Amino acid sequence: MHPPSGSRSLVPSLWSLVLIGPLVLWLVAFVIAPALILVAYSFAERDELGRVIFTFTLENFRRVFDPVYLGIFGRSIGYAGLTTAICVVLGYPVAWCIARSSEKWRTRLLLLVMIPFWTSFLIRTYAWITILKAEGLLNGLLQYANVIAAPLELLYTPGAVIVGLVYAYLPFMILPIYSSAEKVDPAIIEAAYDLGCGPWRAFARIMVPLTLPGLAAGVLMVFVPAIGMFAISDLMGGARVPMIGNVMQDQFVGQARDKPFGAALGVVFMGLFVVTYWILQRRAARLEEARA
Amino acid sequence: MNLRSVRMLRPSLAAALVATASLVSAPLMRAAESLNLFAWSEYVPQAVIDGFTKETGIKVNYDTYGSGEEMLSKLLAGGAAYDLVQPPDYIAEAMIRNKLLRPLDAAKLPGLSNIAPEFLRLPHDPQQKFTVPYMTGTVGIVVNTEKVKEPVRGYRDLFQPKYKNRIVVVNDNREIVSWALVTLGLDQNNITRDTLARARPLVAEWIKLVKVFDSDSPKTPLLNGDVDLGVVWSGEAAKLIDENKKFKYVLPSEGYHPFVDVLAIPTTAKNVTAAHRFLDYVLRPEVSKLISDEFPYTNPNAAARKLLSPEQLANPASYPRIGKLNTFRDIGKAATDIDRLVTDLKSAAAK
């Protein structure tokens, strides 16, 4: 393991440019440029029709910190946090079991985790509506079994939103944890048992630290998009509880017609993402280094 | 999706997916002359488009949107050049004022005479120079009479604590605020700090009672039995009544407003001739009837109405008794204030 020699790493060859070029183009076109446009919009104003007029104003950011929107930000983070926590609790054992099962079963179980992606997200959400509605499958089943007399209020509640969010994002928790867990040598867990470490302590002291990079990636991949999700709170929550995603959507294609304000919300949201990412990345990097 | 917008009957997602698929394949077929139509999703029957192409040989590329605001936003962003757009009245008004629409050539539109006079020269297009009415409707109250025995005549009857969590309303902030304004005896189009402040307590109270806000398919929770009352687009109500006579449609006694969706040609249109041909085609009674068959809103085409069945005309949601047409007007930047107000109140109600 020699460090790369100075001359090779500093002067990129033509070939490496050719290889890296498409990636750079992709990043510029789909990541950097949209982000810059968003930032530019966030300092602009709008005209009567909703067209963006490029001036410089901090008004949009002042409005982001209006208690109304700040409260919605807070609530979105709360929902996303709860969703993430549930996804960890449900997803971790599943991921671990898949990683520890035989090769044949691993492929099958992973397929099961990914099958929902074959269907449109909206159709899957409508399926949940069919299950949870007052005259739906679940209420019907519970009534048939005489567990309940009258239908329970399941749909259009905060609980339904959480169910929808967990359902939508659970695979994004399972897959990265799985890929981390799969790399853990089973002998390491046996070594912990062998040294007098019971299953719970082995989980806390060995499994969790060793799968932390996957766990961090899973948390990131669930928490961040869950903050901005709007379709689920509309469809399964009856749009009763506004999420920051709903507010943003309304600014761009909705009635509010205020792209600069929507952009300011987006910029703050991106900032939030960068901070979350940075915190998690720092921890994961330290661990990855330790495992290399 | 807080838009008056996605009101179109959009129950079937499969159809939307098919529409998307046809969008993908559409450019491949643009060999002959073509017309770029930008309209609501599920508002123009396939039979109408096929019939037009068969007769004229002009291919129709049907791009869709879910709200008038979305349409405006995409049109202003440029990109595709559309030959025909389908805005609601108040968006059309803003577009006319900002010179985004091209004056129509009346000589090419003999069918315009089929439109009932009460749907012409409305405030959004006083000279009827820019727009052709496509479909119209109202926003009114739907009641499941099996579950609700007491009469519901207007907003005050509907928004009562005993109906808490039994109500669906369209997820449209301006609509909700307008109901409060007319209930207070104020002008629905006069949006100021003052009128909003006066409407606020009523809107706050109402929002707490609502279980579902849905513009896409407000009939779904009513059909599913999740709610028993609603304030919905008349086309949705008409479908509910077709489904089951237990549903009743009521125009609120405090006041209500009709909406008129129009067809118009943007100034950026490339194929103005084809656009005119499509407009006149849609104005034909037998073509207009096809639209009514699929989307039971109020058809402004008097000649087409004569072709409808007695059942269609008897549907109280499609053809309610209405007086003066007091439509929404463009309110410009005041939309932002409405948005903040309703967002705030929804947020407070959720706590």
Add this chain to the structure above:
Amino acid sequence: MRPESSAGVPPEAQEKPGVPPAVRPAVEIRGVTKRFGGVVAVDEVSLSIRAGEFLTLLGPSGCGKTTLLRLIAGFEEPDAGTVILGGEEVTHVPPYRRNVNQVFQSYALFPHLSVRDNIAFGLRMQRRPAAEIAARVAEAVALVSLEGCETRMPHQLSGGQRQRVGLARALAPRPAVLLLDEPLSALDARLRQAMQLELKRLQRRLGTTFVFVTHDQEEALTMSDRIALLSRGRIEQLGEVHEIYHRPATAFAAEFMGQANVLEAELLDRAGGVVLVRVAGGLTLQLSHASWPAGRPDARVSIRPEKIHVSKRPITGENVFEARVEEEVFKGATDRLLLATGAGTRLIALAANESALIDAVHVGDRVWCAVHADDVVVIPG
């Protein structure tokens, strides 16, 4: 040769009531069977491991030696039979409640913990006081000569160092029995030989019972007090290293423990103190009277290649015969020769590699051979 170490004596017979704890076996396995699916990995094995001995489970891959070790560690539960550790039955006791520790083939160090924390892990699990942990970690570090590496992370260590950490980690809690699962197989040959001797010295010094798994018979011979030779889930032979080598109980044992000429032998005559046999190919050999099974007309015999004395000049002694060198393989210190006797018997012999002057042997040479009667070993199995 102690009587209880000979193969075939059931371990039950060794335990007498009232045996003082000092001589109580460290590990006792009674009639243990373990299947994986339809495959029997361990087949009714009984084995008694003495406190303080270095016992090696030796055998080819798939013989069940690792499974047997895992049954002792508690990673597997037997389908039948019992496992007893220090007089206490632990058949269904989980690994974290057994007073045994293991050194893993892959070392299985905790990658997120430093050398010190790896070694302290078992002590922390026992909730020992911090001062005691520090003292015993230091002791374990010194034991494996890893001073100065305490704060390093496992990925910063060489293979040999990792191996030592694994050893120190397993020894620090002072287990009654240390299990070692092919711990040296990943090391290069030189380091491996050094570690073999070091492990052996360590075991002597600590007096801890070591159960060592390997497939390498040389390694087993170098390190062990006793060897349990396994084949297809069964113990083929259990005994002290010399016995295992010189008195193979089966043909498998003879052939697995280094090279052997295993030949069918037919009894010609037994008179006086001598038994005369004719082996396959026709060569007549004499062997010691006591070893031939009574009343048997034939048996198999084993002759270690290095026991055949080869000379270019005529020699005297027991079992002298002439042969022709058919093949010669240079092995450094020795020459491996394939010999064919006049009668047609083929034998492999290892001859000291003489310098290429007078006594060097080449293909085609005629040579005289001699085998001591005691070195013609009858295989009872």
